[in-house]
Amino acid sequence: MRTQVCIIGGGPSGLLLGQLCHQAGIDAIVLERRTKDHVLSRIRAGVLEQGLINLLEEARVPTRMGTEGYPHDGTVISFEDMEVRIDFTKHTGTAVMVYGQTEVTRDLYAAREQTGGTTLFEVDEVEIHNAALEGDEGASVTFMHQGTRKTIECDYIAGCDGFHGPSRQAIPADKRKEFERVYPFGWLGVLSETKPAHHELIYANSERGFALSSMRNENLSRYYIQAPLTDKVADWSDDAFWEEFKRRIPRRVAEQMETGPTIEKSIAPLRGFVCEPMQYGRLFLAGDAAHIVPPTGAKGLNTAASDVHYLFRALQACYLDKDPKALGGYSEKALARVWKTQRFSWWMTKTLHRFPDTDPYELHIQRAEIEHLASTESMQKTMAINYVGLPY
Ligand code: FAD
Ligand code: DHB
Numbered sequence: 001m002r003t004q005v006c007i008i009g010g011g012p013s014g015l016l017l018g019q020l021c022h023q024a025g026i027d028a029i030v031l032e033r034r035t036k037d038h039v040l041s042r043i044r045a046g047v048l049e050q051g052l053i054n055l056l057e058e059a060r061v062p063t064r065m066g067t068e069g070y071p072h073d074g075t076v077i078s079f080e081d082m083e084v085r086i087d088f089t090k091h092t093g094t095a096v097m098v099y100g101q102t103e104v105t106r107d108l109y110a111a112r113e114q115t116g117g118t119t120l121f122e123v124d125e126v127e128i129h130n131a132a133l134e135g136d137e138g139a140s141v142t143f144m145h146q147g148t149r150k151t152i153e154c155d156y157i158a159g160c161d162g163f164h165g166p167s168r169q170a171i172p173a174d175k176r177k178e179f180e181r182v183y184p185f186g187w188l189g190v191l192s193e194t195k196p197a198h199h200e201l202i203y204a205n206s207e208r209g210f211a212l213s214s215m216r217n218e219n220l221s222r223y224y225i226q227a228p229l230t231d232k233v234a235d236w237s238d239d240a241f242w243e244e245f246k247r248r249i250p251r252r253v254a255e256q257m258e259t260g261p262t263i264e265k266s267i268a269p270l271r272g273f274v275c276e277p278m279q280y281g282r283l284f285l286a287g288d289a290a291h292i293v294p295p296t297g298a299k300g301l302n303t304a305a306s307d308v309h310y311l312f313r314a315l316q317a318c319y320l321d322k323d324p325k326a327l328g329g330y331s332e333k334a335l336a337r338v339w340k341t342q343r344f345s346w347w348m349t350k351t352l353h354r355f356p357d358t359d360p361y362e363l364h365i366q367r368a369e370i371e372h373l374a375s376t377e378s379m380q381k382t383m384a385i386n387y388v389g390l391p392y
Pocket of ligand 1: 001008009011012013014031033034039043045046047101123126160161162163164165166189254268286287288289295297298299300301302303304375
């Protein structure tokens with residue numbers, strides 16, 4: 001098999017890049033390790049920036065966002081009994097869209113199937129060859145599929161295979177630097193078929209730790225609480241979750257919120273991570289393959305989309321404007337935005353969580369930060385600009 005761009009990973013980054021390439025007449029094949037049903041069973045991000053929505057439009061992906069998405073023009077930050085509303089539209093003229101990553105992925109798969117793009121599922125033992133630019137031989141990817149070993153010859157490889165995929169490891173260790181911040185807690189998340197506690201998201205820093213009230217639609221709520229890394233899902237009954245959650249969000253919201261059986265429960269660790277550079281010869285990393293943010297601030301999927309934007313522009317320049325040198329600037333452009341989203345996610349995380357070493361001094365600093373945010377328009381604007389998404 002031969003293609004122009006071999007995309008490893010059929011998550012949102014790989015699928016979006018695949019559809020953009022397809023619409024631009026650039027040939028691409030997507031390789032995914034799991035089944036489509038498995039990919040669609042993962043409950044992840046819920047908040048989309050306008051930049052991602054624009055890319056979906058550019059890729060001509062019909063989404064159900066018009067009828068099933070919820071534009072949000074603000075969010076609430078609370079600290080114990082204090083509440084601050086950040087007005088996105090007032091400060092930036094833009095809103096964000098509540099529309100699950102699962103739905104984005106479902107729309108992307110439907111578009112891919114409709115336009116006849118090739119996706120191979122349940123591939124195994126994916127290996128990258130000749131990514132370095134030395135020598136005349138082109139790059140290739142080998143893998144096991146339906147019991148046979150296959151090879152795809154290609155011009156370029158897009159590593160969109162998430163944090164644990166093989167692409168990043170294909171960059172020789174002496175050619176990459178990794179920067180990491182592991183947080184000493186995780187997020188326990190639940191999905192429940194109940195009315196959202198509040199019409200906007202609430203990010204709460206309480207005496208008992210962080211909580212986030214989010215949603216998918218008017219009868220599907222998504223809630224998270226900060227939990228010790230040693231906790232297991234089985235340690236948390238639904239009743240225990242609701243009791244703890246209600247103790248962390250503003251009392252007026254807790255008192256009237258609806259609870260019920262949860263339909264999903266999972267624990268995710270929190271980590272910040274960046275790999276530099278995001279390219280090596282003919283191999284380009286995008287999304288979680290290159291970086292991870294702690295989820296506070298909803299930047300993971302959105303930053304994956306900005307990588308796809310920069311990579312796609314470079315591929316367009318290479319194939320359509322015959323300017324392959326444009327690819328050489330990908331990593332620098334993508335990383336400049338990646339580090340700004342790392343900074344924002346780190347700021348949100350440290351301001352809103354209780355750390356094991358949060359002493360009375362730190363607590364005063366957190367309170368002062370929120371009071372400053374509440375009383376200072378320019379701080380609110382800075383937060384709004386970052387939350388709705390920095391320009392590409
Ligand atoms: P992935 O979604 O990880 O996709 C990678 C794909 O590659 C997978 O399908 C995987 O099966 C495949 N793969 C792996 N190895 C191989 C291999 N060897 N061969 C072939 N395929 C392979 N982000 C936000 O922006 N907003 C949010 O609100 C938000 N909330 C989150 C909440 C939770 C609980 C979690 C866990 C994450 C959240 N994120 C959020 C982060 C977001 O989900 C990720 O940033 C996003 O999934 C990245 O997309 P990706 O395509 O780069 O990687
Ligand atoms: C969701 C997740 C986040 O990390 C976040 O900051 C906002 C919303 C969600 O899953 O709905």
